[in-house]
Amino acid sequence: MANELNNRFNNLMRGSDEFFSNLGRSFFNGLDDFKQMKTDVTEKDTSYVVAVDLPGVDKKDIAIDFKDNELIISAKRDSFSDESDSEGNILSSERNYGEFSRQYSFxxxxxxxxxxxxxxxxxxxxxxxxxxxxxxxxxxxID
Structure with a gap:
């Protein structure tokens, strides 16, 4: 146990402690992934195809509009169920919720x-x- 604590202290002093090096990373990375709406856009001979990842979003919570050559996709994900223990402790939470949208020009x-x-x-x-x-x-x- 003492050796384990000593190693953790040494790692902390070198800046390689896993807890502190990852602090906030999952929150901000997850937020970016959720808010950016990961998308593939393909152009074919007769059409454009837009594929958008919207995991955990209900179909009823997606809105699609097209105006002035702009495709606007909006979505919202409601809050998720609390998976904490009886004392309210959560070890890690990377799921996000809220409203977001993205525009594409065609x-x-x-x-x-x-x-x-x-x-x-x-x-x-x-x-x-x-x-x-x-x-x-x-x-x-091309000649």
Whole structure:
């Protein structure tokens, strides 16, 4: 026991104590992950596809709007159940809740044909391109 405490003290003095080196990291990293809405955006010949990770969000708590070439996705996650012991102690908590949104810009989208599906915590929004956008594209060969 004394050796273990001595090692912990030495690690603390060297700045390599795990407790202090990770202090706050999980809170701030988790907050960033939650608030940033991790997204993949793909452009295909006839559409754009946006895939957004929204783990733990109910479908009813997601709003999708498209206005002035801007796709706006908003979501909220309600508070989670308390997993502490009878004395209110929690050893680690990395789950977040609250409201957040993100905007994406897409030119020449046929607004009437946008569709979305939500499955297993992933929102997929497909934004079909207008006929003008599709016909205006052409491949240019390099000499």
């Amino acid at each position: 030119p020449n989208v046929d607004e009437t044909k946008i569709n979305a599906k939500y499955e297993n915590g992933v929102l997929i929004v497909t934004l079909p391109k207008t006929a003008d956008e599709i016909s205006n594209k052409h491949h240019i060969e």
